[in-house]
Amino acid sequence: MPELPEVETTVRGLRKILLGHSIVAVAVRTKQLRFAFPRGFSGKLQNARILGVERRAKYILISLSTGQSLLVHLGMSGRMQQTSAAQKPARHDHVVLTLSNGTTVTYNDPRRFGVMDLVATGREDEHKLLRTIGPEPLGKDLNVDYLTEKLRGKKTAIKVALLDQRIIAGLGNIYVSEALYWAGIHPARAAGDLKKKEIEALIPAIQKVLKASIKAGGTSMRDYVQADGALGFFQNQFAVYDRAGQPCPDRACRGLIKQMVQGGRSTYFCPRKQR
DNA sequence: CCTTGAACCTGCGGGC
């Protein structure tokens, strides 16, 4: 999916479109996404005014005048964007919100791995899906002491550990490969064996990659688009992801990018630079 | 507790 940069980009776009407007109509066009919609979903959004649009991990939180927040996860293939009210819904347009100014915002998700739920505003962190999520990687809670403690004794590969949302929020398959490349760490290393110096390199590498991607509007490979329909361009800056067989971006290294499978998912790395 | 693998669902590209 959409990993942190894509969700952040979506949130920033939605904020401009949604903030201050009211929802006048809600069309739910599928039985369920990953879970069934909560009881009375449409009715509880009806006539609500949108007070805020925030991100936590890979979740979008839209706070409403009703005291509830709409929680949205884009799953693997989801997108949420402004659409034309005149246009009839497309395949996989599962939820269409119509605003008081006539704008429509559509949630489209071919694979339906996404989520929509309602949660009391201010108590979002107590939601079942958010309760166990780790610190935001761009905040001060992700630091060397925290990560050292969290990885201590772990035999899992560092690649797999970084995908675990309980350790760090928001990373996914693309940005983990990219961050490990910039930190010079081999993805198969046991997480608990990383040296202090390596953890000190890893945190800024994660932050650098995420920030660069947000700046580029995220990554558009298949489904993802920003809230205004624009594509993201971070795929043009990939160092390793989806680049198997191609040269390491460090020309002096002369290594070739390798692909392997860890935890059932592809990992990309430079075997010469990452040890 | 930890680790691994399968499951959810749809679409697309490659090989035959």
Added chain:
DNA sequence: TGCCCGCAGGTTCAAG
């Protein structure tokens, strides 16, 4: 052209 297989940005759950 068509069919079958594998793979895709995520997460949860069962089993060992």
